[in-house]
Amino acid sequence: MEFRRKDLLGIADLVPEEIHHILDTAASLKEISTRPIKKVPTLRGKTVVTVFYEPSTRTRMSFEIAAKRLSADTLNLTVAASSAVKGETLMDTAHNLEAMQPDVLVIRHPASGAPHFLARRLKCGVINAGDGLHEHPTQALLDLLTVQEAKDTLSGLKVAIIGDIAHSRVARSNIHAFSKMGSQVIVAGPATMLPPYLESLGVRVTCSLEEAVAGADVIMMLRLQLERMGQMFLSTLREYSRCFGLSLRHLEMAKPEAIVMHPGPLNRGVEISPEVADSARSVILQQVTNGVAIRMAMLYLLIGGEKA
C-alpha cells in the first residue's frame, strides 16, 4: 500500500492496514542498525527538526538516531534555549521553523492537541512525539512491533496495561493500537487514575492488578509520575508499590510465556520490581531498539520514497 499522510498525529486516526504497513516498513529498516556502517542515503538532503517542550531523553535521541541512519539532517530545538521562554506563541515558533524549510517537524508538547494545531497550519509533515495526556503514537507502534516479534501475532492477545491511565498518553495510544489489531486490552490502577468512560474505548477496567495480569500475554507497566504524589491521586508510594507494583509472583498468574513491557524510564521498586525488570520476560530494551526502527519507518513513510 501507499502511505498518503502528511502527518502522524495519533493511533486513533490510523486504520489497521496502515499500522501493518508501518510495522512491515520498520521490520525491514531494522536491519540497517545492525550493519557495521549503520547508514543509508535514503533521506539525504532532508531536514528533520525536533521540537521538545518537555524533557525527554530516549524519544528525542531515538528520533535523532533514526533520522541520522537515514542520512537526514537533524536539528534540535530545546525549550530552555528557545523563544518560548520569551513569550513567543507556539504558532509563531512553528512558522519561524517552517521558514527554514524543514521536511518534517517532530514535536513533543505538554498541551494535548498541540501537534494537531501545528499540522493544520504548516505545510511540512508533523510527527507527534507525545502531546499532553493525549497520544504518543510512535511509542504504541514500537510496542506493537515488539509484541509482534515476541508473539508472531497482534490479534487474540490479552494485553494488561497497569498504572496511571488517566494521565498516560502511552496508555491511550496503546489502547487504540492493540484494540485495532484485534487484541483485548484490560487496564488496571487505583480508581483515581482510571478516568470515567474508559469502557467507551473498548477496554475492560479493573482496580485489581491480579485480575488484570491473570492469563495475560502482555503486561505493560506505566511509569508512575512522582509529581502525582501530593495531587490527591495516591496515598503513599509504599502503598502504590504494594498494590500496583509488578513482582515475580504476578508473573506466575500470567501466561507462561507472557512478556513485560515498560515505556521507561523505570521507577525501580515502585511500579516494577528489579527482579521483573531484569528478568528474561522483560522486553524493555527491545522496545528501545524497536523505537529507532519505528521512527526510521515513520520518517521514511512521511518524507522518503516516492513522495520525494
Next chain:
Amino acid sequence: MSLLITGGLLVDPSQGLEASRDLLIEQGKVAALEPAGTIAQDRHRVIDASNLVVTPGLIDMHVHLREPGEEYKETILTGTRAAVAGGFTAVAAMPNTKPVNDNAAVTRFILEAAQAAGLARVYPVGAISMGSLGQTLSEYGDQKEAGAVAFSDDGQPVMNAMLMRRALEYARTFEVPLIAHEEDLALRAAGVMHEGRVSLELGLRGIPAAAEESMIFRDLALLQLTGGRLHIAHVSAFGSVALIRTAKAAGLAVTAETAPHYFSLTDEAVYGYDTLAKVNPPLRSAADVAAIKAGLKDGTLDVIACDHAPHTSLEKDLEFEAAAFGLIGLETSLGLSLKLVHDGVLNLSQLVAKMSPHPARILGVPGGTLAPGSIADVTLIDLNREWTVDVNTFASKSRNCPFHGWTLQGRAVMTIVGGKVVWKE
C-alpha cells in the same frame, strides 16, 4: 415623532397576547395597541410589519462588553451594535472588566458610554466582592444608586460559603438580585472541557458536571437560609436543572438562565481541538442538552442569555488548554433560540418570555412589555427567514463564534429602542 407598526403578529407574553395588532409609539412610549387596521395611518411614520412578529424588545441579561480595559476585544459601542443587530434592545453587562465594576464610578462610566453610543440600553451588573476577589463585599447600595441592577462575580465563582451567605443577605438589604456563576474551582482544577467520553479521547482535562451541580446545591441551601433572590447564570448540566426544579417547587426565590450554546452544541464540538468550542461552563453531553431543553420547556429555566464573551485570535488561536474560555452570541442568539420554536420545544410566547419579560422582571428594569405607557423597546422578527451565519459580517469586534457557516431560520429585522429605530436590516 410617532411611529405606527402595522400588520404584525404581536407576541407579548406579559399581556398574554399573541394576535394581530397595530402598535403606536409616541414620545418613546407605547401609546396604543389596537386590533389591526383600527389606528389611522395618516399622522404617523408607518412601518409595515406584515409577515413579521412584533415583540417587546429582547433583553440579554448576560453579556461581556469588555470596556473598560479590553477595548481591543469589544467596546460598549461595538457590543451594543452587535446587540441591536441581534434584536436586543437591552443587555446586562457583567462586571469582569478592567478595572472590575465594583464601584459607582465604573458603573457610571459604563452608563455614560452606553448613553453616548445611543443603541441598546446597558444595565451594569456590579461585582459581588471587591475586585471579584471573593473577600470583601462591594458597595451594593452605592452602585445601585449609580445604576447597577444586580450583582455577580461572574467568571470568578464565590468559593467562600460565608461570603456567599453575607452577599445574599446584603443584596436583600438593597433589594437587588445576585447572579451566581456556579462552579467549584477545586473540582474544576485544570479542566478545560466537559469531563466525559470526548475529554477522555482527546486527552483534555475534564470539568465534571458535579463542579456546577455541587455549587448550585450549596447556594440553594444558603438561599433557604438567608432569603433574598438568587439568579443562576449559564446552567449547563442535567443535575443542575433537576436541583433548580426541586428548589422552585419548594418555593425558593430562585431563577435561572441557560445559553443557546448549551442547547445547540455538545462536547463533540471540541473534536479537532477547536478552541471556538472552549467555553465555561463547558459544552456537555447529549443528555445534558436534552435536560436543558426540558428545563426550558417546563419553566425551570426562566431565561435565555448568551454570555457574549468576545476574544480575539490572541486568546483563541492557541493550543486548546492555553486558549481562553468564551464565545460570542449576541448576533446568533435569537436565530439559535428560534430553532426551539421550529422544533416544537417552546411555543413563540414561551420563547419571547425567556428573552424579554423574564429578564426584565428578574433585573427589575423597564421593558419586557408593550402595554400602553411602557417604554417603546420593540423587536421585529422574521420567523422564517433562512440566513447563514457569517462572522465577517458581525458588528461585534470579535469573531469567536462556533456557529460560523450554520444556516439558521429566523432573525431580527428591526430593533427599536425608546421609540427610535436603532437598527434595521
